[in-house]
Amino acid sequence: MIKTKIIDLIKKTIGNDIEVEISIPGNEQFGHYSTNVALKLAKIRGENPMKIAESIKYEVLSTKPNFFEKIEIVPPGFVNFWVSEKVLQNEFENIYKSGGKWGKSKNKIKKNIVIDYCGINIAKPMSIGHLRSTIIGQALYNILKFSGHKAIGDSHLGDWGKQFGVLIAAYKEKQKDKKLKDISLEGLMELYVDYTARMKNDSKLEDIAKEEVKKLQSKNKENLKIWKKFRSITFKELKNIFNLLGVKFDHQLGESFYNPMLGDIVSEALRKKVAVKSEGAIVIFIDDDKTPFIIQKSDGAYLYATTDIATVKYRVNKFKADSILYVVGNEQTFHLSQLFNAVKKMGIIKNQEMAHIKFGLVLGEDMKKLSTRGGKHISLEDVLKEAIIRAKKIVEEKNPKLILKEKEKIAKIVGIGAVKYNDLSQNRQSDIAFQWDKMLNFEGNSGPYLQYTYARLKSILRKSGFKKFNSKYLNEKTEMDLILKLEEFPLVIERITINYFPHYLADYLFELAKLTNSFYQSLPVLKAEKEIKKARLALIKAVANVLKTGLNLLGIEAPEKM
């Protein structure tokens, strides 16, 4: 790669005192590549940055005079590099040769990375809020795997605990007067909401619910059967959504799975003197924090904190996790920081990385929190269906000649792609507004724009056979820009494996698509002179590869036609 070559060259001139960083300036006048290492070094050494910059330029140029078109130094001490056309052409041949593997990094340390995402609850429909965790988690999963790590996707199911007492109680109540054979997820949700509301004014109902949990936890046959039914109803309905979204997990271990281990976790914490008894409960105090991490209630019951610790232990022992990523909303920041500290204190975690991949809320159009209570509940399935319907309309409009089956296929790919891209193109940390028009926007910076670009490239490629090419025929400015952009792809991937921000990839793909659209708008491909045509076809093929790879990493399909 060009970047690493330049870094090596600079290192030869200034030594290893400081890490050399090369950036790709947004502004063309600052070169293809640029470094501020002279400025940083000047500070350390107390020297004049311009002098250091000058010596870097001189030394680099004298070692490899043909590599660069020019090198400029700019006050207060930037060094800007323009690589020569020949270098870019050669690099393009490498990119072309690696095909769909371009961007995969080699010889990196392979880590076992557990990614905790999606986190659905049994007997609750998935809401628009779950979408973020699922999409971001899946994208990170794909990207980490692509860059050579072992990614382990584990959706931590909310399938145990107090709420099942309520549900079972409500369910049994309804069972008396009505048959409940075909109750839907939505129906279960309604039962739950209704019962909880009544419970507030009626302590009898609360007692019944408590009784039902106890029975469930002591493996009462009837309750276990109802609980299993809730699970199967949930999975049956969620299967549709998972199919639509193309999400897969390696594991779906939930709270019920970890439940038998919780007693041991508490005694381990006590034995290691990490936990103490306080106000009747067993808690872990983190540093001087006043708020303890409660692992056992005064009535003896365990909490999700306990389950979370058990989960970490299991992941470290069974999955040999080097890294555990929690793709969970911002609001859990405090809880997770407590958890991370607790497992370190207990010695469950040593050098492993624990990271909270946090994301903002999905807010309503008014930028206020969407609530499941006030009737504002937005079902994820409805959103996805609406997206597909809107996409279908546009396909009808743009491509009436296609057969129905193909139209439907495209509508699905485009509609889902739009929803996913809308989420993934934004910095996960900030809150996002739920706006139909924006989410399902098919123009501009959107999923469909990228898909459209890909489809156009494929359409051109379909119209011509493929032959050997010579990269020296690529010398227009837009072509050089495209090669430079392709060259950037592995760097983008690498950054994401460090920062876990998938929007870098979305951003990159958008820029690549923009350059590409601009390229074939101004330069003919199929009608170009023979040698040029072959070279441009190769360029298009390489771009199409990266677009497809990139989109797929984001979990978005790239259609051949649209």
Added chain:
RNA sequence: GUCCCUGUAGCUUAAUUGGAUAAAGCGGCUCCCUUCUAAGGAGUAGACUGCAGGUUCAAUUCCUGCCAGGGACACCA
């Protein structure tokens, strides 16, 4: 009350984690379908980066204090 996060064109967001003239999309206004898909392309107008200080050669980014919005904070998940 304590702690955490966010504040960037009219709207929705970027800014390579301290770099150069703050970048896009939507919306507005001009152009381009007898060249490979107009879900496209080429232009143009639009910003005192919430406010006030500080650190630095360099601040949207770091520090302090305000203002505004959101979130978390002992037996819910």
